[in-house]
Amino acid sequence: MVAVTGLYDRAASRWRELQADICAALEAVDGRARFSSERWERPGGGGGVSRVLEDGEVFEKAGVNWSDVEGELPEDFAAQLPGSGRRFRATGVSLVLHPRSPMAPTTHANFRFLEKGDAAWFGGGADLTPYYVWREDAEHFHRTLAAACDAHAPVGDYPRFKRWCDEYFFLKHRGETRGVGGIFFDYVGRAPGLAKATDADLEAAFAMASACGAAFVPAYVPIVERRRAEPYGDVERRWQLVRRGRYVEFNLVDDRGTTFGLKTGGRIESILMSLPPLVRWDHDVQPPGPRERELVDILRAPVDWLGPSTRPR
Amino acid sequence: MVAVTGLYDRAASRWRELQADICAALEAVDGRARFSSERWERPGGGGGVSRVLEDGEVFEKAGVNWSDVEGELPEDFAAQLPGSGRRFRATGVSLVLHPRSPMAPTTHANFRFLEKGDAAWFGGGADLTPYYVWREDAEHFHRTLAAACDAHAPVGDYPRFKRWCDEYFFLKHRGETRGVGGIFFDYVGRAPGLAKATDADLEAAFAMASACGAAFVPAYVPIVERRRAEPYGDVERRWQLVRRGRYVEFNLVDDRGTTFGLKTGGRIESILMSLPPLVRWDHDVQPPGPRERELVDILRAPVDWLGPSTRPR
DSSP, rough: OOOSHHHHHHHHHHHHHHHHHHHHHHHHSSOOOEEEEEEEEEETEEEEEEEEEEEEESSSEEEEEEEEEEEEHHHHHHSSSSSSSSSEEEEEEEEEESSSSSSSSEEEEEEEEEETTTTTEEEEEEEOOOOOOHHHHHHHHHHHHHHHHTTTTSSOHHHHHHHHHHSEEEEEETTSSSSSEEEEEEEEEEESHHHHHHHHHHOOOOHHHHHHHHHHHHHHHHHHHHHTTTTOOHHHHHHHHHHHHHHIIIIIOOOHHHHHHHHTTTOOOHGGGGGGGGEEOOOTTOOOOOOHHHHHHHHHHHHOOHHHHHGOO | OSSSSSSSHHHHHHHHHHHHHHHHHHHHHHHOOOOOEEEEEOSSEEEEEEEESSSSEEEEEEEEEEEEEEEEOHHHHHTTTTSSSSSEEEEEEEEEEESSSTTSSSEEEEEEEETTTTTEEEEEEEEEEOOOOHHHHHHHHHHHHHHHHTTTHHHHHHHHHHHHHHHHHHHTTTTTSSEEEEEEEEEEEEESGGOOHHHHHHHHHHHHHHHHHHHHHHHHHHHHHTTTOOOOOOOHHHHHHHHHHHHHHHHIIIOOHHHHHTTTOOHHHHHGGGGGEEEEEETTTOOOHHHHHHHHHHHHHHOOOOOOGOOOO
């Protein structure tokens, strides 16, 4: 398909390596539970390795999935993507971490490479979903990811990716972002038309996506280390379970990846690994106090965590 | 809009009366908790009354919603419905009950009347979602609803409505029905073209829908009364919470009513009243024993609870 020799295989290897590195770092944080590892085949072609940690000391549920799949896209979906025809190959690493403590944020990251006909591109990102906001945590997360982007400018473009993240992880029916954001990018490699991406464009995109992937552990782990021992009680736990409901609503109603996977015969248990372990839906919940109100206010008006100078021009 | 004098108002009153009757019957069952009552207005026109019971002795969460709304449908949705133009009026009663005990089934019912341009029709149904199956319960539920349909034949057509229910409440991505079924019908009043429904057709449809509504309490209440005191432990409670996850998946991914409401600015808290109070998503759960396996087997191959003679011809 694409011209750059071996790029697909190098990307697939790099995501596999990231999966291993991230799981090792998270096991070190947890100190108790271990990731299982489960290899699966996709009936249409390819497969993956799902790694799941449940009932840990720090993580109530954590899933880190790697995949390398190929096949034919359904016609209506193929028409929405760049590149000729319906044949595709895709490889990526994708994770969602649900800490037990409501004081530690949930997080998601995904890095992927797709080839379709004459097109090829990178996509991905990482975002943070706290139940209680510490501004220094949100700033640290954004700062670490921004540094990875900046090191690969102009293909890495933090201000644009930050806004893209706020726009993508938005629950329309709630009028809220999913969390305090991070970065999101897609169709990177395209210069100027995706089908005409040069080898250098794709290599630069790979280097950027790879650097963002490497930035995930330093962006997230210090936050969970800082918050794992914060005290909390039933009110905070209940707030976390209610807010996890919003995570489910986003993933099942709005998330393109999830709904596409469910509707086109993806591997259900790997797709739904992202759903929280325990969730509440109470009727018409209001924030019980000022800290919970602060969260909701932030979700309704996304913050420029690194200051106004980082706003997209 | 429609020709039958006062039918819309009579339907709206009947649904309101059903809401009151059903809430009273459920409070009597519960013995402890009471339904709240909350009137709301719809920005586009009309409104409703939401009644919610939480943290009861028998019901962990129960919502019974009545509404009478009017407005303009979005163009793409209007095109999918019978009748001219985009103006509509709709009135209905809708409920979801989540008992605390995994031995008592979750249930849903909905009865509604819609007018759109020159068309008007009734829709509705009731279905049962047990976590543990007692065949006598499923048979009782179906038998009671079938009797209501039969009393209003041919407009009431249990064999057809039973199959329609199995087809509608089906989680494609899981390859399972939501539960052991019941009845589902829509566009009733149409004879032969919806816009040409006669007064007599619509009156017959109203009588049938009203009778099915009246059959809900005798169909469901004896089951919850029989099962409320069944003993259970952590294994059964956990199975219930995991299976409730399927309920969420159906409502957020597959249910036309829910997704339409969420995407077109319906009243979020009334729409999502249907979601269970507490839910688990564990990774790749297998039925822990033969009774849980029996449930999954039934959901994968719907049963003719009233015997093969009731199969649609």
